[in-house]
């Protein structure tokens with residue numbers, strides 16, 4: 692009887708362990724952790740915005756932008772999108788209205804993000820998750 696109880700406990704322990712270590716379980720914990728949490732995300736956004744603002748394909752869009760404020764807003768938005776628990780509800784349509792953003796400019800910015808995420812060794816699933824969420828906002832940002 693004792694042996695049977697012990698083996699039942701061992702099986703439950705094994706199954707629980709499996710559940711916690713499957714890729715799906717780890718992903719659902721939080722993509723934010725895969726971005727390195729708060730410090731990792733700030734570092735990523737810092738390098739991403741630096742890349743964007745020195746990219747001749749799109750740098751002119753940011754000529755009159757308050758860069759530290761943009762970095763702070765993006766870090767909060769990406770934290771919210773990746774399950775880090777931040778609150779962000781700014782309308783992307785109103786923020787980008789009148790900026791005449793083209794499809795090519797949108798693609799260039801996504802490309803800059805891709806390169807920066809690779810440089811930061813962000814796991815591919817987490818990268819794809821963020822890119823998919825940005826792609827879903829395309830129609831609110833691209834107006835030209």
Ligand code: HEM
Nearest residue numbers: 749752753756761764765768786792796797800825828832
């Ligand atoms: C899905 C893609 C994008 C997201 C999620 C996004 C997000 C943001 C955020 C959060 C802000 C800061 C708003 C604020 O604090 O006032 C911002 C501002 C800005 N974005 Fe984007 N953006 C995207 C695409 C683009 C693209 C493709 C361009 C141009 C190439 C662009 C150009 C700008 C500019 C110039 C500002 C500053 C506007 C100002 O100073 O009033 N954005 N964006």
